[in-house]
Amino acid sequence: METIYSADWLLPIEGAPLKNGAVAFESGRITRVGTSAELGAGRRFPGAAILPGFVNAHAHLEYASYTGFGDGLDFGGWISLHLQRKLALSFEEIVAVARLGAAECLASGITTVMDASFSAASPRACSELGLKAIVGLEVFGDDPDAALRRFEELRAIAQPALSDKVRLGISPHAPYTVSTEVYAAARELGLPLVTHLAESADERAWLTRGEGRLNALGNVLLPPTGETGIRALARAQAIGTGTVAAHCVDLEPDEIDLLASLDVAVAHCPRSNGYLGCGIAPLTSLLAAGVRVGIGTDSPASAPSFDMFEELRTAVAFARARERNPQVLTAARALELATLGSARALGIGDEVGSLLPGKRADIAIVALDETSLLPWEDAQAAVVLGGSPERVVLTVVDGETQYEKGEFEWDVLRSASAAARGRMLAGGREARAVER
Ligand SMILES: [Zn+2]
Numbered sequence: 001m002e003t004i005y006s007a008d009w010l011l012p013i014e015g016a017p018l019k020n021g022a023v024a025f026e027s028g029r030i031t032r033v034g035t036s037a038e039l040g041a042g043r044r045f046p047g048a049a050i051l052p053g054f055v056n057a058h059a060h061l062e063y064a065s066y067t068g069f070g071d072g073l074d075f076g077g078w079i080s081l082h083l084q085r086k087l088a089l090s091f092e093e094i095v096a097v098a099r100l101g102a103a104e105c106l107a108s109g110i111t112t113v114m115d116a117s118f119s120a121a122s123p124r125a126c127s128e129l130g131l132k133a134i135v136g137l138e139v140f141g142d143d144p145d146a147a148l149r150r151f152e153e154l155r156a157i158a159q160p161a162l163s164d165k166v167r168l169g170i171s172p173h174a175p176y177t178v179s180t181e182v183y184a185a186a187r188e189l190g191l192p193l194v195t196h197l198a199e200s201a202d203e204r205a206w207l208t209r210g211e212g213r214l215n216a217l218g219n220v221l222l223p224p225t226g227e228t229g230i231r232a233l234a235r236a237q238a239i240g241t242g243t244v245a246a247h248c249v250d251l252e253p254d255e256i257d258l259l260a261s262l263d264v265a266v267a268h269c270p271r272s273n274g275y276l277g278c279g280i281a282p283l284t285s286l287l288a289a290g291v292r293v294g295i296g297t298d299s300p301a302s303a304p305s306f307d308m309f310e311e312l313r314t315a316v317a318f319a320r321a322r323e324r325n326p327q328v329l330t331a332a333r334a335l336e337l338a339t340l341g342s343a344r345a346l347g348i349g350d351e352v353g354s355l356l357p358g359k360r361a362d363i364a365i366v367a368l369d370e371t372s373l374l375p376w377e378d379a380q381a382a383v384v385l386g387g388s389p390e391r392v393v394l395t396v397v398d399g400e401t402q403y404e405k406g407e408f409e410w411d412v413l414r415s416a417s418a419a420a421r422g423r424m425l426a427g428g429r430e431a432r433a434v435e436r
Pocket residue numbers: 058059060116196246298299
């Protein structure tokens with residue numbers, strides 16, 4: 001049976017905003033989009049806008065309880081603290097944290113996430129919570145055989161949770177912790193590949209000159225190669241279509257051209273880059289070069305939340321500040337980047353990212369009643385400037401309601417995640433290897 005939702009505005013992303021818009025869906029797919037006069041009002045959401053669910057192009061659900069950890073540390077010290085603290089958790093505790101992460105994504109109107117998973121806990125959390133995901137299982141090191149063995153171990157853990165909705169990927173962590181040979185072996189698997197590239201000036205300083213502040217990583221840090229990650233990986237054809245590179249803050253012009261010519265997509269994570277003092281990515285130059293760019297929240301370890309609205313506001317503010325031009329990233333363009341842009345970056349733009357008949361019924365409804373943003377001036381700007389998880393009333397994935405404000409059971413999720421956080425803060429005295 002067809003379900004119809006209507007609201008003050010419908011923001012299809014592909015197509016102009018529709019006043020008094022409505023969307024109809026059945027069996028997980030959108031069937032019709034139009035005005036409520038055309039479709040019927042169905043369930044009406046007053047003071048609200050209906051938009052496609054956000055596609056979060058980069059996240060680590062397993063770090064949902066890491067908010068504020070290592071705040072103010074330099075990049076090397078910050079990563080090293082996480083590597084040490086997360087060893088204190090059992091696999092079940094990591095699942096508990098990832099469940100909260102998946103819930104917070106849904107509450108932020110996110111319907112698909114590209115996740116990087118250290119322990120293979122996040123596929124289970126996504127499957128249980130009904131969040132669509134591509135999960136890159138993380139590998140490290142300089143030995144391709146060892147990295148692929150680790151990947152197979154993680155894949156076995158993830159396997160029961162994998163489905164059409166929760167898909168497998170691989171995530172070689174970063175060029176200073178993963179050799180070009182391991183990247184090449186990962187790419188040969190033909191899976192979606194997520195990595196961290198050109199995140200900081202320290203990364204460039206280490207890789208090209210053996211300098212900078214990544215030393216805190218200790219034995220996880222690989223020797224310098226004499227060139228940046230993008231250049232080395234491009235030469236080895238170890239990145240290309242199907243690769244999503246998170247961050248890409250510290251880029252030289254020829255590296256932007258390399259990303260474009262290789263069809264490497266970028267996950268822009270401006271809050272993470274800002275909080276870690278890494279800088280502001282050259283978003284307008286990447287877009288001008290034709291790079292597919294999506295928006296990612298990264299994780300609370302840096303960002304410090306899965307709030308996509310905060311991410312959008314930061315993207316807008318940073319882009320305008322960097323270019324000293326208020327017109328470089330409109331609210332409408334920012335919304336497009338976090339929906340269709342991210343979907344295209346992940347290679348799933350034909351299925352999700354906009355409200356068109358035939359696409360998956362992945363929908364977020366944001367109510368701005370009881371705010372100073374009504375009466376409406378520009379619905380797209382209102383959603384970007386005034387949206388927040390508190391104002392998301394409904395998140396629908398494949399036609400099924402996975403989050404409804406006021407109906408969601410937060411208590412158990414939050415207390416289990418808080419218990420895991422407490423164990424990490426206890427100092428890792430009980431640190432042990434991750435259970436399998
Ligand atoms: Zn990341």
